[in-house]
Amino acid sequence: MTTRDEHMSTDVNVGSITFTGLGSGTDFESMVTKLIEVESYHKKQMEAWKTEWETKIEALNEINTAMLNLKSTLETMDSMTEFLTKGVASSDSSVLTASADATAESGSHSIVVNQLAANAVITNANGLASKTTKVNTSTSAQTFAYSYKGNDYSVTVGAGATLEQMVSAINSDPANAGVRASIITDGSQYYLQMRGLDLGSNASLSFNASATTMSNAAFNDASDFSITQAARNAQVKVDGWPSASDAWIESNSNTLTDVVQGLTFNLKSLGSNPPAAVTISVETDYDSVKENIQSFVDNVNTVRSLVKTLTKFDENLEQGSVMTGNYAVQLVDSQLKQVTAEIGNGFLRYNAGPPATGDKISSLSQIGIMTDANEGSLTQGLLVIDAEILDDVLRQEPNAVAELFAATNIGGERVDTGNFSYYSGVTGVTKAGVYDVSYTVSGGVITGAVIDGKAANVDNEKGTITSMEGNSRGMVININDFPADSTGKGVVRLKQGKSGEMAAVLKDITNGETGALNILEDNYTDIIKSIDKKIDYEEQRLALMETNMRLKFSRLEALLGEYENLSTSMESQISQLSSS
Incomplete structure (x- = not known):
């Protein structure tokens, strides 16, 4: 069975x-x-809870990535040169071209190029039959000597050395200060040519016959070398100056950077004979500036839109999003909005005076950039640009607009009493901001000085006071009427544009160790x-x-x-x- x-x-x-x-x-x-x-009900609850925290971490990573992208964008426009683009045109680019930074004034300049800077070139007069002709026919070492830029140099030429070997000895000499030797030929004979690598009249080059002991007759007399190109300076006139016909602005380079503020001239040739004036025209590239502003707004709005989506509350469903009510995200969002809403860091509101003080442009709202507060608007909570206001302000105050976005430790002051001015700060140490200043000069010496509420260091030889602590540390202020007895009071500031200010905030927020988002993610990871x-x-x-x-x-x-x-x-x- x-x-x-x-x-x-x-x-x-x-x-x-x-x-x-x-x-x-x-x-x-x-x-x-x-x-x-x-x-398994409790386990499933915990798994669902874990998924919620994982979703929160994904949202934090998404926000962090958007902020890092914003930071990268801002860092491409956080200096005046990057932000305020100047266009430059030359009436004859074969003679002269130019480039401009943000400090160049719009307008035109007349440039006459009389001479290009050149290096010295010397060539021996008596040719040799070949590259392998012996220049030292003796059985002992000999000396070849020359002078460059006022200094004497000598090279040991070994017994039986050829022209090629002497050239190699000159070029490989550790003491060589910038002279290049080579062999040239006219088709039948070979010659030693030496050229200095530096331009300018101070870079002279000559054969030193008195210190040379070569056995070959081509290298033992002062007349054995001729100057085939003399070292000389570039010569130009700018806007008719210097006015004397035989006077010129001289430079040991064909790239002139200190003739007109903000402009770099690149000399190419002399052009006609006699040389004719070349016109350099400088204009602000308003389209590029507006593109930078639009990029600033668009990238800020990318972060705002993301935060808005991740924190929204659906009233119909009575349900929040993944980050609704999250304190850290709200704090981060508030920090970024504060940067766009407040007066620029280190800026002062304008006062027409007299005397006029402060900055004509000190906030984004003054150039037509505001937050859309219209309920139900598609751009509610985002930055919007009033193009008409922006165009008008940009045409009138391009430098002021650029400073609002891209000022980097640009100093200034508001003098209430006395006579003082900002002199310098220490990059990376002196922070942007507005600082109260007061001092007293009595009996020809500075008897006391305070910067940002703290005693300042006094230098009675230079007539300066220096902040030694706090955010203003390293700031140097010059007392302009020193050593006259006086009492001074006012404010000194360092300006930082919105791009740099927001990039600095984002750097703190996204810091891999101390950033708010990283700390929050670590907390969520611990929970998981x-x-x-x-x-x-x-x-x-x-x-x-x-x-x-x-x-x-x-x-x-x-x-x-x-x-x-x-x-x-x-x-x-x-x-x-x-x-x-």
């Missing part, structure tokens, strides 16, 4: 139990599955680790519970099988009794 035990298998293996048949007709497998599913531990505990608990259930149900299945067999046996016996 086949019993139900033979259709049921109980397998206990490595703490697990499986059912391969139903001996009693009861679906214990489904019962175990359902019971474990009910018991804690949840993972709880999930691991639940998984172990459920696995043990499932094992115990299967053991109990397997025993029950076996017991029911025995009762079933006993019942079948009794029924068979009763049937046999009845039939007998």
